[in-house]
């Protein structure tokens with residue numbers, strides 16, 4: 608816990624180069640180390656067998672391997688997701704979810720607890736807790752505990768990739784949609800993006816990355832300025848500022864007009880369709896007047912709306928919308944020409960509500976078979992592919 612050494616995953620390529628330069632090593636060593644970290648998912652310098660033994664020892668004195676530790680895992684009952692709770696060096700805990708998308712013809716082959724053949728998306732956390740204050744979210748109820756470091760973010764993704772590699776599978780997509788607001792922790796978010804697209808590592812297309820935000824306007828502009836076609840997902844949850852400020856406290860800082868203007872600018876610059884997430888809460892934001900107002904607000908944006916009936920958190924009186932209400936809301940948007948997906952099943956059963964495993968761990972409830980739940984619904988692999 609008091610180890611002052613940085614994790615190798617805390618360091619970007621040039622920082623790894625600087626550490627090696629201090630050890631009088633040639634520049635090409637940085638590439639070797641990088642490939643161990645992000646191609647082979649090996650984080651122990653002693654196991655980097657193409658480095659001289661003396662260098663391995665010297666490196667291990669300066670840096671650590673992975674710092675996050677898996678504390679718990681839960682498999683979805685249908686075998687299409689696994690959720691991990693990780694402990695951090697300072698005792699905080701965070702969650703990640705790995706979701707599997709299989710060809711329907713192969714669904715009979717799925718064995719819960721085993722990795723199926725298919726496409727795989729990891730959803731990882733960028734903060735311990737969250738300051739955005741969404742009233743329906745378990746993480747939001749904790750408040751912000753702290754930002755995660757670059758390494759703590761990347762290590763969640765490497766952990767998932769290593770888990771897949773053990774079954775001969777590869778990570779296909781990454782969504783920045785776990786605990787926390789990724790655009791409120793920009794240094795780590797940018798570091799993760801740059802690492803994932805590096806050709807000597809994951810070599811992922813930016814099109815396979817989705818950054819989800821509750822609407823941090825300067826952050827949307829920063830993401831745009833990277834100039835990479837990263838998918839942007841914006842959580843709206845209401846179509847007028849009064850209601851949205853009740854549901855999402857940060858709306859009092861960044862209102863709907865500013866958020867949607869930033870989305871338009873992002874779309875003009877990057878040419879990407881934007882996903883809008885909308886959690887449907889019974890009798891709070893599921894009235895058809897909200898659907899009509901939402902359609903009006905999205906006019907002129909190449910948009911896709913994901914409607915996700917609320918995943919209730921313990922102790923909250925809020926309930927998910929009834930199916931008929933949710934379906935009518937979706938129909939209203941579609942009638943206005945907005946492509947809309949209503950995520951009744953997967954959103955509730957599989958994709959794992961951020962903060963809920965951590966909350967249950969603190970209540971001593973983990974270890975039972977509890978269906979995974981999610982506050983938001985990452986876009987599935989098929990949708991992402993259509994947009995590539």
Ligand code: SF4
Pocket residue numbers: 737738739740741744745746747748785786787788821961982
């Ligand atoms: S829904 Fe997302 S942005 Fe809102 S409080 Fe939860 S983690 Fe934060």
